[in-house]
Each structure stands twice: as structure tokens, then as C-alpha cells.
Amino acid sequence: MKCNKTLLKITPLIVACTLAVSGCSSTKVQRVDANQEVALSDKWNGKDSQLVAEAMINDMLSFPWVNDHLQKEGQRPAIIIQSVRNKSHQHIAVDTFLNDLKRSILRSGQADFVANKDVRLEIREERKDQELNSSLETQNEMGQEQGADYALSGTINSFVDEQGGSRVTFYQVDLRLIDMTSNREVWNGQKKIQKLQERSRFGF
Amino acid sequence: MQSSVFNHFYLATCLLCLSLLAGCQSTPANKSAILLAQQGNFESAKQAIRTDYSPNGKSKLLHYLELGMLNHLQGNYERSNVLLSEAQDIIEAQYTISVVESAVALVSGPTYTTYAGKIYHRPLINLYKALNYNALANRAGPNKQQYLDSAMVEMRQLDTYLSNLKEQTGGYNSAGDNEPTSDDLTNRIYRLIQPIFAPNDLLVNIDYKDDAFAHYVSGVLFERSNELDSARIQYQRALGAFENGFTKQYNLNDKKIVSQVHTDLIRVMTKAGGYKNEIRKLNKKLDKAPSVTKTPLLNVIQNVGIGPQRKEFNLLLKADHESKALVMTPILWGTEKERRAQMKWFQMLFADTSVFDIVQNYAMGDIGDVAMGALTKRIPLGPLWDDAQDVGLVQALEYGSRISVTYLEPLQQQVKSAEVWVNGKKTAELDKIYSVSLLTLQDALRNANSEIQVALTREIIKAITAQKTINATGLDQSFAGFAKFATSVVNAVTASADLRQWQSLPAQINYAQIPLSKGTYEITLKTHLSSGKVIEQSEAVTVSDNITLWHTRTFLQQSRVTAPESTFL
Numbered sequence: 001m002k003c004n005k006t007l008l009k010i011t012p013l014i015v016a017c018t019l020a021v022s023g024c025s026s027t028k029v030q031r032v033d034a035n036q037e038v039a040l041s042d043k044w045n046g047k048d049s050q051l052v053a054e055a056m057i058n059d060m061l062s063f064p065w066v067n068d069h070l071q072k073e074g075q076r077p078a079i080i081i082q083s084v085r086n087k088s089h090q091h092i093a094v095d096t097f098l099n100d101l102k103r104s105i106l107r108s109g110q111a112d113f114v115a116n117k118d119v120r121l122e123i124r125e126e127r128k129d130q131e132l133n134s135s136l137e138t139q140n141e142m143g144q145e146q147g148a149d150y151a152l153s154g155t156i157n158s159f160v161d162e163q164g165g166s167r168v169t170f171y172q173v174d175l176r177l178i179d180m181t182s183n184r185e186v187w188n189g190q191k192k193i194q195k196l197q198e199r200s201r202f203g204f
Numbered sequence: 205m206q207s208s209v210f211n212h213f214y215l216a217t218c219l220l221c222l223s224l225l226a227g228c229q230s231t232p233a234n235k236s237a238i239l240l241a242q243q244g245n246f247e248s249a250k251q252a253i254r255t256d257y258s259p260n261g262k263s264k265l266l267h268y269l270e271l272g273m274l275n276h277l278q279g280n281y282e283r284s285n286v287l288l289s290e291a292q293d294i295i296e297a298q299y300t301i302s303v304v305e306s307a308v309a310l311v312s313g314p315t316y317t318t319y320a321g322k323i324y325h326r327p328l329i330n331l332y333k334a335l336n337y338n339a340l341a342n343r344a345g346p347n348k349q350q351y352l353d354s355a356m357v358e359m360r361q362l363d364t365y366l367s368n369l370k371e372q373t374g375g376y377n378s379a380g381d382n383e384p385t386s387d388d389l390t391n392r393i394y395r396l397i398q399p400i401f402a403p404n405d406l407l408v409n410i411d412y413k414d415d416a417f418a419h420y421v422s423g424v425l426f427e428r429s430n431e432l433d434s435a436r437i438q439y440q441r442a443l444g445a446f447e448n449g450f451t452k453q454y455n456l457n458d459k460k461i462v463s464q465v466h467t468d469l470i471r472v473m474t475k476a477g478g479y480k481n482e483i484r485k486l487n488k489k490l491d492k493a494p495s496v497t498k499t500p501l502l503n504v505i506q507n508v509g510i511g512p513q514r515k516e517f518n519l520l521l522k523a524d525h526e527s528k529a530l531v532m533t534p535i536l537w538g539t540e541k542e543r544r545a546q547m548k549w550f551q552m553l554f555a556d557t558s559v560f561d562i563v564q565n566y567a568m569g570d571i572g573d574v575a576m577g578a579l580t581k582r583i584p585l586g587p588l589w590d591d592a593q594d595v596g597l598v599q600a601l602e603y604g605s606r607i608s609v610t611y612l613e614p615l616q617q618q619v620k621s622a623e624v625w626v627n628g629k630k631t632a633e634l635d636k637i638y639s640v641s642l643l644t645l646q647d648a649l650r651n652a653n654s655e656i657q658v659a660l661t662r663e664i665i666k667a668i669t670a671q672k673t674i675n676a677t678g679l680d681q682s683f684a685g686f687a688k689f690a691t692s693v694v695n696a697v698t699a700s701a702d703l704r705q706w707q708s709l710p711a712q713i714n715y716a717q718i719p720l721s722k723g724t725y726e727i728t729l730k731t732h733l734s735s736g737k738v739i740e741q742s743e744a745v746t747v748s749d750n751i752t753l754w755h756t757r758t759f760l761q762q763s764r765v766t767a768p769e770s771t772f773l
Contacts, residue, residue: 083349085349085353086350086353086354086357087353087356088357088360089357089360089361089363089364090357090361091289091354091357094350118346158360160364162364162368165299199299199300200300201299201300201301202300202301202303203300203301203302203303204302204303204304
């Protein structure tokens, strides 16, 4: 009898525990807007890449070199991206950042882009193939490429300060634009991002 | 009456056997996996890891660490880095301690918690990821700079981690800073708070405080990418740690390694320019000023052997009515070698061998207890005995309770020496620069006290809880001693020690630096073992930069089998 009473007492507890445990192991996936920031940590993420690229290109195009070039050459400047070195403490998909930079420039309509070395080589191979296999009307000629007027390069740096569960991460992106004829630095831009991550020592 | 005595004896024997069976020494899956890898059977090794360590379970960290290392050994460097990154994330997530899990562990055992790795695993993850990126860069191709940048990302993360570690531990400062002086107040307090189990001198200077080797590899990688300021800082940090205790703590060749780092530091300072005074000071420290060569340098990292295995040994905890004390007796189990190691471990860390313990035993018990000192650990309760009876502790320990802790077998010096031969000519000796074996041993020694105290507390709580449940449900009257026996068995079976560890790490790491002009060379490593056996391994290595870093793994149980690049078997 006493045994049954005890069983009755502990049954709700067992049920509650079972529900709690089964609830913990569920997985939920939902579709979210690609422009919406989902920051699960202080790591460099897609939103950072997009925001930095937009801000820096806006700054770059606000400098006088664009109008100077238009007045002098009568056409939009052509830019090539040389390299953006990741010197931060996080693995950053530099290619994604470069694509964000390109998109921002192209969207502005104030400058053109020249493909980088690897892409150029691939296109040349394709043109060689066209010479052999394409009709005369649709072939593209060799030696008609547009040369770049300016070279864009830069670095991504970071600093980390950590104490207990708090961590401050500071990212700094430095970009520069060089006139390929005169080696003049016509623009130098900087964008900083600071993130604070706080973790609690105890949780459930 | 005779029947009751027989029943109790029978039950106690069963409990003992079941306890021992539960703690029976079997080879863990990750040890089997690395042994398979040693034979070149990588796919079976990976399968063994996937089968035994789920990517979502309590030992998920081992799933990623072991698979990461196996892929590293196979030369699948990109895959290895993906897996090691997952491991890194799991370790970071363990910063937040789960209260629920801790509570469950308190009433079950440490194996029911999520494995969080050891303090020295994080730097090793960064290090192996950097070696992976470096190996990818060695393969040349258009992404070489990107791979080198990624290697440096790892080194920056490592630097952040080690900076925090040094802040907590004090790092390796000037010699003797961390040891209390003889008579001051600090010394007296230090002695007072010494652990109650282990002898005083055993646990001094065994903390993982900083990582000189990790700083050194960082320096090499930064120098490779011509980041001279970062390289200088890392070499300086490495030098400070090596000079102030790292070489002594890990039994390294002090003079040779320190001289090597001095030379590297002077070279980087000369390249960067503006460090004339510092170079003069460094030269003064050395017997002979090193010649700064402009010849490219090949840095050889040789990962040797397999790290030691954590094993389990059991103790029987009983209440001694006569001396009013709790008594722990080791239950030696396994091969003769294992039993000897268990006894040594017990005597070294727990047994009543200090003068204080002998006097205490003499005061609390009798001459027999004093004589048994080396074979038992007694915790005299004295006036607390009555309290122990009130809370049911004495009654709960009627059949004894199993306490399970880890131990390591004595380390064996298997490698006598190792040499680097270039195109058939002996060029350099490889020196031990890192000892994972000693790191593991020192970690086990450092945690031995807390481990046994936690195990003791846990088993006592489990025994008392079981006793109270039996009393509350009336099972003690219905089933006589059987209920108590059954709960003792359940408690004994769940009382396993936590033996989980990253098993595929090498036992030690050797290093050599060789000046070589750019070109491709036949590099041969000759590893001389204490047994007289010599392991020879050769590989074509291309020196294409001013600084080249090349790594390899040498397993000691096989002479040579065709293997993926950079893995000698």
C-alpha cells in the first residue's frame, strides 16, 4: 500500500521529466530572409560583409576621382580587384566579401569591373574555342579586352578582448584604390565593426 | 544464522564481481581506431569512430577530434579542418555549464556529461588546423596565400586563447615566481591549502600555464608570410616560456631549444631592422653569436607515436565501525603491469603514507591500520561518526561502494634519438619540443585529488539516496537485504571513471631546422627506438619559400607501409 502511494507520488515527476527531455531534443528549421541578420555569435557574418561592402563603396564613389576620370577619359572608370587579405582572427569568406564589393559598384552604375586574372584566362580559352567552333558572326575577337584603370586592394584586421564570458571583437576593413597609370592612391577607405558577445557561465 | 552470513558473503562477492566487470579494462574505440590507422587502415579507423562516437551524443567532441586527426593523417587537410572546427565550436559551447547535466552527473557519473576536452586541446586544435593549411599551401597553386592567411587566422585565435590562459595562470614568468618562498605568509597559507590526498611536492609546477611550442610554430608561420612583427612577438613569447619553465616541466633539451629560438628571434629582428640593441643583448646571452643565414630554412615537425591511454582503477569504500572511519581499499585488476601501475598510482596519490596520515591512523585506529597505511586510505570521521549514522551513511555503505578513478601507466621512453638525412647525408638531429604524454600525465595528476573527492561525494550521495528510497518504500522489510544489494550493484555499475580523451594525438613532437637552398630534396627521417629498432622514412620535400614548414607522423609499431603523404607508418 505504502509502495503504491510512493509510486503515485513519483509518477507526475517521471512524466514531467520525460516531456522535458523529449522537448530538448527537437530540431526546428525555418526559412528567413537572406537580408535579415541572424547573429548566433560574434563571428563575421553575411550581414557584416554586405553592410561593409555597401558603406565602403558608397564612400569610394563619393571621392573626386570618379568625376575626374569621367572628365578626362569621357567614360566610366574600370576597376580590378587585386586582393583583400584576411588578417583577422576569424576565417572570413573573402570571395563572398569581394562579390559584395563588386555588386555594390555595379549597382551604382558609376564604374565598371574588369574580371580578375583567373577568370580572364578562362574567357580567353573560351574565345580560342570560339575561333575554331563558332560562326564568324558570333565570334568574339581577341585583343579587344578593356584594361583596368584602377586597382582595388585591402585587408581585414581584427582585435579581440576577452574577459570571462564577455568578448569584444573589433573588425577593421581597410581598402585602397590605386590609379594604375600613375600609382596614385585616389581613395583610401576604412570601416569598423565592433561586436560584444556575452555568455553566461551557467545554463540549463 | 549461518545461512544469513553465507547470503551476505555471496551478495558481497557478486557486488564485487559486477563492479569489477563494469570497470573491466577494455580498449576504447578511439584507441582501436588509431591502432588501425597505424596499420594504414584509415577507413576502418574512421568507421570505428563513427560507430562509437555519435556526432550528437555526449562524446560528440571525440567524434570530431578523432575524425579530424584521422583525416589530417590521411592528407585530407580541408576535411580535417572542417571537423576540427566543429570540435572547436563544441569546446567553446562548453563554457556554459549545464546545471541539469551537472545534477545528473552528481547522481550518476562523469561519463553522463558532455565531454568538454582538456585545457590543452584547444591550442592543439588550432595547431593542427594551421599545419593543415600550411600543408595545403605547400602543395602550391593559386590559393597558396589564402591558405597561409588561414593558417595565421588559426595562430591569432591561438594567441587570444593563450593570452587568456596566461591571465588566469600567470604563465611562465621569471624563474621561481610561482613558487612560494620558504617562511613567508604566502608559503604558510600555500601549505595549508595543499590537497589532502597527494603529497605536497608532487603537484607543484604541473599546471598547463602557457604553450611555448604553439608560440614557436606561430612564429614560424608568421615569418613564412613575412609578417615579421607578429613573428618576432611569437618568438619572444616562446623564448620566455621555454626559458622560464616549459622545457623543465616537459623534460625538453633546454639548451638546444632555447638557443634555437634565440637564433630565430635574432634572424627576424635582423630582417625587420631597427633592433640593434635587442640583438646585442640576445647575443650576449648566448655563448657564441649565431650566424644569421640568408639560406631558406626547412622546419621539420615530427609527430611521434600515440599518446598514453587513460585507464580506470577501482576502490572499495567501506565504513569501519571500530575506528569510526571511511576506508578506501584499491581493487587491483588487469594484467600484472596494470596492477602494478594501479598500486603505484594509489600509493603516489592517495595512500596514507605521509607522517601526518601515519600518526592519524595510529591515533584513530590500531597498529594494524598503521601497517595497512600503504594499502588503504582512511578518512577518520571522529566526532562526525554519529552524524554519519544519522544521515544513513554507515548503513548505506554496508555492502561497500565502488569508487572509480583514472590512472595512467608509467610513461616509457620509446624514442632514443631521431635524425634528418637530406639526399642520403645526415644533416640534423630532431629534438623533442613537445610532450603530449607528459601533458596527459600531469593533467591526470593535477585532477586526481578533485576526481577522487568528487567520486567519493557522488558515491556517498548515491548510496544514501538509495538507502532512503529503500526505507521510504518499505522494500527493506519486504525483500530483506536484496533491495540494498540491488541498489549497490546499480550504483557500482554507474560509477565508472571518465576515461574519454583525444587518443589520436602523438606521444611527443620532435623538431629540427635545416638551411637548404630552394629545390626538391629526398628527406629521410631515422628514428632510433630504445629497443634498438630504427624506423626509416623518406619523402620528397620541396623548399620553395624562405621558410618552409613540413610535418609528418611517425608510428612506432610498423617499419614502413605505403602511406598517404606526410604519414609515415
